[in-house]
Amino acid sequence: MKYFEDVAVGERTAVGRHTFTADEIKAFATRFDPQPFHVDEAAAERSHFGGLAASGWHTAVVWMRMMVAERRRQAEAARSRGEPVAAIGPALGLRELKWLRPVYVDDTITYESEVIETRESGSRPNLGLLTVRSTGVNQRGELVISFISTTFVERRPVSK
């Protein structure tokens, strides 16, 4: 991660792309969200979804996993250039999380995040706060998930 001071509003991150298989949809939902339309094809066909659909929580945590991996890639690239790497996390929370359309079996979701606000932390002078809007779009270009999250990121150390 770059230091807080080096992050600009409008910066975008291509977080990654993921295809949701039936097995994976059912495995996640069995563990964390065992509603019939997430775990059983026949029940899903009879539901408003009309077919097996991923838990919304599943579509969100896949973003998280890929975002952590992307930050790690960026950190390794920075270290290989001899640049410092700022600490990031934790998140304070989310707002406006919207599950806009179902994610069906074999849908491929492309996730992107964009910095929409940066501000200094009142309580922690060594940290800044990044607010990011993240989206997931399916292979038909339809928005399926959108949310805004705010995360602490380390500020550039003051030179002595």
Place this chain on the structure above:
Amino acid sequence: MKYFEDVAVGERTAVGRHTFTADEIKAFATRFDPQPFHVDEAAAERSHFGGLAASGWHTAVVWMRMMVAERRRQAEAARSRGEPVAAIGPALGLRELKWLRPVYVDDTITYESEVIETRESGSRPNLGLLTVRSTGVNQRGELVISFISTTFVERRPVSK
């Protein structure tokens, strides 16, 4: 689930109680949120958390799992009384999800949900929308998570 018409603002559900073990915290985070402070005790001690802490996503999906189980218990109880059971889900999204304090190893979180708004669906006459505020409180009585979610629930069928 009761029909939309039978749900009143202010109704509370005791969703359940869960203790987060170190193994479970690391297993979830390894899969979905592999930041150092969620997967590695030594790294967590050096972090702002000062010790291994659960992923915020983990503390949220445990609520989901217990809420589904609680709804199932309520549905079975209703069926055993010969009462109809309304369909529920999916959720449209969340707002104001706040991770207010870390959840550390062996913390026990008690989840509760309260209906804060009910309204008819403009687009789907057979469904209503329930808005619920959910909270998780640790064994010291401190709020660790809070969020507001909105979910479709079936309306009472019109008698013919």
